[in-house]
Structure formats: C-alpha cells, structure tokens
Amino acid sequence: MFEFKMPKMGESISEATIINWLKKVGDYIEAEETLLEVATDKVDSEVPSPVSGTITEIRFQKDAIVEVGTVLALISPLTHEGGTSKIEDKKEENKNQTIQPSINRQRLSENRQPTTDNRQRITDNFLSPLIISIAQKENLSIEELQQIQGSGAEGRLQKSDVFNYLKNRKYPLKSIPQPTTYNLQPTTFPKPKINFVEGKDRIVEMDRMRKMIADHMVYSKQTSPHVTSYLEVDVTNVVNWRNENKDTFQEKYGEKLTFTPIFIEAVAKAIQDFPLINVSVDENKIIVHNDINIGMATALPTGNLIVSVVKKANKKDITSIAKEVNQLAESARNNKLKPEDIQGSTFTISNVGTFGSLMGTPIINQPEVAILALGIIKKRPEVITTEKGDEIAIRSMMFLSLSFDHRVVDGFLGGSFLKRVGDNLEQFNTSTKL
Template sequence: MAVSVTLPALGESVSEGTVTRWLKAEGERVEVDEPLLEVSTDKVDTEIPAPASGILASIKVAEDETVEVGAELAVIDDGSGAPAEAPAPAAAEAPAAQPEPTPAPVAEVPAPAAPAEEAPAAPAAGAAEGTPVVLPALGESVTEGTVTRWLKEVGDSVDVDEPLLEVSTDKVDTEIPAPVAGTLLEIVVGEDETAEVGAKLAVIGVAGAAPAAGAAPAAAAAPAPAAPVEAPAPVAQPEPTPAPAAPAPAPVQAAPAAAAPAPVQAAAPVAAPAPAAPAAPVAPVAPVAPVAPVSGAEADGAYVTPLVRKLAAENGVNLATVQGTGVGGRIRKQDVIAAAEAVKAAAAAPAAAAPAAAPKAAAVEASPLRGQTVKMTRMRKVIGENMMKALHGQAQLTSVVEVDITKIMRMRNKAKDAFAAREGVKLSPMPFFVKAAVQALKAHPVVNARINDDEGTITYHDVENIGIAVDAEKGLMTPVIKGAGDLNIAGIARKTAELAGKVRTNKISPDDMSGATFTISNTGSRGALFDTVIVPPNQVGILGIGATVKRPVVITHPELGETIAIRDMTYLALSYDHRLVDGADAARYLTTVKQLLEAAEFEAEIGL
C-alpha cells in the first residue's frame, strides 16, 4: 500500500513551506519516524519524519520548491506489493505484443548487406516490445535532466523500484527506479547525456529475457531474414548450429569487464557473430566507463554523486578512505559527514596534546567556497528580508557602555562545578547578562515596547520574552525565552541550553521562535568587542554583548585609593528605535544593566 507523505502544520501562522533538502533518494529504504526531508518556513527549519517504513517510491516536490500545508511531498511503498502489481501487467503484455516482430525484419531487409550494422537494429526492435523507462517530472520548473550514472548494464536483471540510474538536474540529484521487474534490454540515453522530461531512457523486457541472445540471432539471421520470422521453430534451419552457440556470448554480457577476451576467441570460428557480440554492449555504458574513476572510492566501484563530491571537498574528506553504506557500496552524504567528524576529532587530539604547536598551526586555510556562485538558501533570504525591513522601518541608533564583570567571572568560576552537577547544565556568563537585562527592562519599559504603526499607538509589554540569537549552521536564529522576568539564573541557563540545542539539531518549532519583546545577542562569543546590532521587527531594542577581555583599568580601592588593576571588561551595545527610545532612555537603561552586573548580587541564585 502506498503511504502519502504530506506537509504538516508547523505553526498557527505557517501556511506553506519550502523543501530545502531531501535526506533520502527515490528507491531508498526508510524507517518509520526516520528523518525524510528538511523543510524551511518563514519561522523555522525542521525535519519531516517518515510516517511509515518502506521504500521511497517517488518524490513529488523537488528541493527549493514551495508548497502549502497538507500538500503531498512524497509516496512511500510499505512493501505490501500493491504498487508493484500495477506495472506488472505492462510487463505481461509485452510478450503478448511479440508476434509483432513481423514488421521488424522489414527494417532489416533494406540493408541485408551489412550484418554488422543490423545487430544494433535488432535489439532496438526487441526493446520496443518491453516497458520503457522515462524521465519523470522532478519538479515544477525542471524540464530536463542529465544521466550521471547507470547503476545497471544491458542484460542485468532488475526488480521493481530498484534504483536503475542516477539523474542530475539544476535542483536535485536523484535515482530513477525501475518501473517493472525484468531484464534491461536497452539503454537509450547514455551517461552525461541530457534528456527532456518524458523522454525514454531505457527499455526493460520480461524477466529472464536475454538481450545478448536476442542480438546474436538477429546478427545471424541478417543474411537470411526468414530466420527471425520462424524463430518459434529454428530446428529445421541450417542456422540453428550458431543459434545454440549464441548463449555463449550471453555470459559476455553478464561480465563484460572480465570475460570479454575469452568469448571473443571462442566465437572467432563462428565468423560474423563473434564481432556482433562486442557490438551489443557498445551501448553508452562501455564508452562512458572511464568517467567513473574520479577518486579511489569510485575506482573500487562505489560511485560518488556530484553533491557528495562537493560535500567532501568542502569538509576536506578523502573519498578514497570512506566506506560507502549506500546501494552497491555507494558513498552517501551521511558517510561523508561521519568521515568529516572523525577527521575533526582526530585533529583535535594532537592539538590538545601539543598546545605549544598551536601558533604554527594557526595558518588560515582558504575556504572551498572561494570562486563559487551558490544559490541563496531560504533561511538566508528570510534573514535578509527581516533585516532590511527593520532598517527601512525604524530610525536605529546604538549606544555603548563598558562594564567591569570581574566579580561575576570569579563568582561563576567558584560555582560552576557544583551548579553543573545540581542543575544539569553549564553555568556560562550569558545567564547573568540575561538576568540583569530583564531586571532593567522592568524599570525601563520604554525599551521593552512595540510601535503599532497602523494604529498610531505604543504597547508597553508587561512580560519579558527574551529572544536569544543563536549562531546556527544555516544562519542566525532567535528562539525566545518566554517569561524570562520570572526565571532565576538556573532557569535561564536551562532554557538557553534547551533552545540552543533545538536550533542546532533542527528540532526548533515555530512557537519557540515567536513572541519576543526584546532580544539579546552575544556577539562577543566569536571575539567581537562590540557590534551595532540591528533591532528586529516589532521590537524597539536589542542588547549586544561584546567579548570579555582582561585589561588594566583604574579602580578605586578602599585602602589604596585609585590604582591600576587587571579586570575582566566587556562592552554592552544597545541598538534602539529612535522613534520611541531617546538617547537618554538608552543611556539610563544601559547604566542600570551596568550597575546590576558590577554589583553581582547573584550568590543566592547560584548556590553560593
């Protein structure tokens, strides 16, 4: 039974989604709840799991296509056999149409003098009796595809839905499954050739049919066209002697690489049929074979798709060392990602063992993206649109203060081990900044507000929902700590770790991303002293936290008076909408945050 995969509702205000990546290809096995594809909306990127176990029979929506909630994305064959029975009659009807070969010899009659050239014509006529394999529609805007790899050769047996070839388009690389079970009689479109959607790629005959045997009698019958017509009773012909010899070339088709020389010598006494046997595999498979050995892995027979090769190049993975887990030992994206993680882990061990060598290893490596033109992801487009909307719709300004957080850093170092054991999360400096920012918002609601442009009103929020900017692989995302004003340091730490983990594992939901009244961005986590951060839409303020650095600072000591000491210093940058927040408002808010951080009265909250 076919099971439909549809786009689920991903949030109250989400009506459509864009397929950003298929994690499985057509013909691959999937398990229930296994991630099947990734979908991007204007609020979140998430994975869609498989609703049932089975074979991914067809992909209805290509990558980068946008569909509405409830639309069919793919079809999974659960293995009951119902889909397989539909193509079977087509295969059964094929032999019924075989009495039609009567016109086939007519095509051979015009050129009886060239038996060597008639040999390819015979398989073509026979192939017409099988089931054609056509290039399916791979997306609304996809009109053609290029055959990158044939997974089967002429004469091979194929099963229903077994991957037959790989096709590359301008949007996706995918496998084309066999529509019926049988024998691959003919390959019409060779590797690296481009065909339009609907074009015939190959022909599959009845299971057990041997195209090699069909080609040999055609070659032998060329001098005597009457032979193919009387194929049902070849015993009375003088030609039957070569006819039994025809099965000898059949093994040549089954193993053309290793057994080709031997059958050629065996067929030499038979005269013309011997050259005819090598002529049959002259289908696109033989000439294109040299294309495969691009890497050591491919030389071993494990084909590497262009997407996998690109991913390996970006991660510095040597494909010759990767063991493929795909069909026929093919290397899949998951294999490359696992190999990349292993390389990083191996590189981290020597680095930790020999820290003295770090300065020499600090050479900057060139990125593989240099010189490339790549398509902008949907997430990057959404981020760009939101930033432009915010800049064009607000009068933005930034104010900066310097804060001494030496007490907080000492307090954190003293409590972090016991805190982690008690709360189950690490104690970073971030919860202290969030706590101070939230307390200051309660005293300065003008920074925790929203301008209602259509109504000409201002809403001062009575709740502190804090957006936390998270640097994810796909781009900056801002999950929201709801009701942060009611949480202590431990609650903020747990919620921050939970949301950041969801973002980095693609488990974040639209509800986790909505409802922020104020945003905090830790730009110093990557070493920046401070940033002029952009205020998000529908908010009037965002606080940027700079890097914490040790500097000599003039302080007032109770005994020594003014003196110079080494202190942990950081910059806080508040960007705000100047239509509502004045410079004095911003300065007052920043001063309150500074006082709370420098006082560092958080001992009770962290168990000291």
C-alpha cells in the first residue's frame, strides 16, 4: 500500500490547508494526475499522485490543516503481471519531493468559501483558488472559464486546462486594457460599522463565481470613467411589427420572435455611422474594430449573466439575427455555449426591461468602451404631431441608457450614437419581411 504524504511546499513551510480533493475513495488515478489542491499563506498548488492505482483511504477532508510529511491518503498501486509493485522506487521520491509555488496566492482567506449547490459547471466544486488567481492574472472572464473543457474529475478545471486554453486563445490579450495606477493617499475615513443582530440577521458568503463577477465590475469601474446618457424612444412601430409577425415567424421557423434582434440591428447600423464607439483602449492607443460583434447579456437559471456574441451583426438580415439570438440564448440556458460564442464582442447590450426595470446604468464590459441598457416597454399617453396638429395618443415608450468610457468617448459622440440608435428604432421599417 502506498502512503501519499503532504509534500514539502517550500522552505520554512511546515503545514498546508487542503482546498479540494479531485478524487474520492475507490477512484483510480494515473501517475502525475492531480489528486488534490493545497494552499499555504503564500501559494496554491496542485499536487499530483506519483503512482498509478486505486485510492483506498482519505484521512483528511477539505479545509483541514495538515503538517508536511503526514499521510494524507492510501493508494493501492498498479502492479506488474508478476505482482511486483511498480512504485516501490517512488516512495522516497514522494517522501522528499517539494512542490514549487505555482502562482502567488491572493486573498487566501477570501477565497476559502463553503461549497454551494449550483448546477453550473463553474461552481465552488470546480473553481479552485488557484484557477481563480490564474484567471485574474490572465484577464480571463467567467464566460471564458465556463467554456474550457476540464480534464479533472467530473470535468473539473485544472491548471493545465487553463494554460492550454491560453496558448490557443484567439482574442488578443494585448487589447485588454490594464488598470491605471494612481498614487492616491490612503483614506483616513473609518470603515463604517455594520450592525449585525444575532438571531435575526444572517451572513451569506460570496461563492467564487460571484466574487469573480464582483472583481470584474470593480476592475471596469476603476479602469473606465463611466458616463451614462439617457434617451426616451417611441417604439410603437417596432411593437406593432413584432405583433404582426411573431406568429408567422413561429410557424415558419419554429422559434419565437423577440425584440432582441431588432435592437441588435438598430445598434449595428448606428455603429456603422459612428465607428469610434466600436473600439478598445490599449494604454495610449485606440483599437478601432472592423467587425461589429454585438454581445447580449443573457440571464442564466442560477441568476448569473453570460454574454454571448452575434458576430458581424451589420452583415446579417433580421431573420438571420433572430435565429442566431435564439440559438445563443438556448445554448446559454443549457450551458452549451462554445468558446467562440462568447469571445470577441465589441459592443454589448443588456435588456434590463426583461426584469421590469424602467432604465439602468450598466457597467462597461471590458475591454469595450460602451454598453447599452434597454428598459421596459410601457404604453403611455404621449403628445404627437399629426397632419391635424398636436394630439394625445397611446404610444409604446422605452428608455435607452448608454454608459460609455469618457477617456475616449466624449459627450458628443456618446449622445450622437445614442440618438442614432433611437432614430433607427423609431423609424423601423414596418414592411420588413422575414
């Protein structure tokens, strides 16, 4: 029986914390396959098994603090046909092996969160602090992590999976802006006290996916000075056209006709007129994207959002966009999006009206420089001008909210672009055929 011991984690390190076991009792493991992840106050490390065999006993569970050299598990080794063990000569190797630090550990205590019951593959069960720290360092979004095929137990992401993905990553990392560092004086304002009533209030720890979302939002706000402009739009023509064509579209294509493809078409046309809204910032350079790739934020059953992308939207008719929107939304809900489905967006829209919101102040999806929020469509009495003069009529109205990066998008460009999107919606061609 092979004794698998806590390896040395470097000089002056006498103990480590078990983050996760990637195998359980009864599982077979190959030599050099990662068996567990451990952490010290300085590093996270993946610990491979030096032998092939079946795990017969695990002596310490997750979050246990174990001294170096302590037996963690027992492995029944794979043997030669003659019965001689293949790993006798590896016992001393395991006994004396030292695991090299894989990456600087950040906020260890913050990342040790309890596992939550989440149906998505990217959950506490599959995102280790090591993977999170690599993702933060390499500017990997949650959406990208979600599409990487894990080679660990039950599809779990391992360090090698992430690095292999980065080698073949198509979207250029250089175009992702880095936050500017300012020499700010530390604040002397005391941290506000949070009143906690024992027995009434409760504490809910952020899971790791929510922590990554929070970090990405903070990163965006720190990187881009956000400005939000608003516009009220009369979308009566759009509503009437959809009502007249949704049944036909359902019968012809077997799919629902939503407002989203109409919004995407209006935005793509406006970007053609104002190409400097379709850019990214790389230090002192502005990268103007030739393709117009519209990202759409889609709500998942878990409550999180994922941004799938309609590529080259300006070159597609509304029928093609509608079909693609439905396909991407369905794939997102079933966690079947491909890596290419979520990469390369140059502008994002978020339909906050889906949740009943009148308007929103969206946070820019880095490395883009603008994002458009679409509010709920509501019928209201409005004053309109007709051949007979001003009249009051019932119209379908909607608010548009454009948040933009004031480093490169000034008020004139942002306002002009927003007005063009509104004009495209108000002047929607009701004779459009599907």
